[in-house]
Amino acid sequence: MTTQREIPVTYEDQGHFLHFGRVLLVKPGETTLPIRYKRFANIIYNFDYRRDDVCLFTFPKSGTVWTAGIIWAMTHMEELERAKTESLNNRVFYVDNDFIQTFKDQDHREKLKKLCPDAKEEDGVVLQLAALEKGRRIIWSHLPFDLQNPDVLDKCKGSRAHRIQQHERSSYNVPQFRKLQRVLLSHWPSGIVEGKIPAGT
Template identity: 30%
Template sequence: MVASNQENFNNEELDDILRKHFTNNFRFGYVTIDGTTMPKRFEDLHEQILNFEVNEDDVWICSFPKTGTTWTQEMVWMIMHDLDFEGGQVNLGQRSPFLEVSAIYDFRNLMRNNKDFVPPPFLQDSLKFVKEQENPACIKTHLPFHLLPLDIQSGRKNPKIIYVARNPKDTCVSYYHHSRALEGYTGTFDDFVRLFLAGKLNFAPYWDHVLRYWEKREQSNVLFVKYEDMKLDLPGVIRKVASFLGKNLSAEQVAALSNHLSFENMKNNPAVNYEMVTELNKKFNLTRHHGAFMRSGTIGGYKSQMTPEIVDRFDKWTEFHTGNTDFSF
């Protein structure tokens, strides 16, 4: 990672924060692979993912964590399946599997120590589960472009890719609460900010992630979507995504899907709100903090949590990484 000239990162100190506050009974350390921070378990999946056989009929939903991925997944799956609301009652992790989730939640020790614990297949062996999907599949991944299957990186295969991005300040706050509630982070918000800015969180550095996909946005198989646009004009984004997927939706269908995708409906929908994972956390005491997967979903929510000093650090960091690009939120 190229560090901002406004930030001095002590990698040894940050690695110690990760070990102390972000290692638990389903996360056993971290590695850096081609410049990207990943859970140590990812080492076992890396080559398999690079050599993953890609089907061009599939749709890949790519994003940095906590940028509107679940929202986009549900929208895309519904459009692909002609607004099958009944079929949509099946858990989203089964309908739109998360390619590398087995690296995020490594349940092998928990399964050995609790013989009655059998996680669903899409959590237990996510690569196998994705490979067994019927085509066209709707695949989620948080991997940066350079860790995607070589079929995609090389252009040998060109499945449709929908990338969703969100303002980094809101992303950081949402990622912090998510990490406390679902991934076992026990440190402070200030330390989490330091990890975020230094690229020391899973799938980071953030700007490397976003800008590599932004560079691909003119390709015919790539659609770049911003979370803020979804919040401000969800029907318009639905129509844009439907067109990209070759689907025609009536005004009534757009209205029905917009209602289905409202924050309140998503938050109260057990098929998409990660209720199953939060219940697992409570049952096995996997995390110290328990909270909802979907918290507020607002634009600018960072203002209630970030100090002016942190906001200034983010703004300078953003300018450093985007100043020579045409990207902005």
């Protein structure tokens, strides 16, 4: 059995933000996340990645859905018709869905119950579905590398994920992203300017 590692982070309460409820500033990474993240922090940090996984880790609102769709199409050339009738969320694993807000996707819940009747939804519907998937997985997250399994770049298609991330860091890093929020979104609630808006929204 793999030893479970404790994620080395600290949390600072940032108060309430809209429908997300209480949000936390998570360090390292300087990432604002819903308080629900604390329940999944160690599960994500110890998530068992595989050699054939394709991981897409990006900043929010940077073309992730578009990129995930392209990656799925490139790795499923014989199944392209599925894209016409099946949501992208049913073809890739967006693990942040488990903590961004209360999980409401009934299709995912029913699939988990069918695959594993004893599974508990509070342990993460998407995370458990990803663990149960026998085929190649496309896993997407807006969490920074500091909050991911430290082995992710060694185990899965990490070189590609790493190059994408390094490019984004050089051209669109966190301070620049926050500055952009302040300049372009100054008419939004003050919580955005104060850094309370949760990552992934």
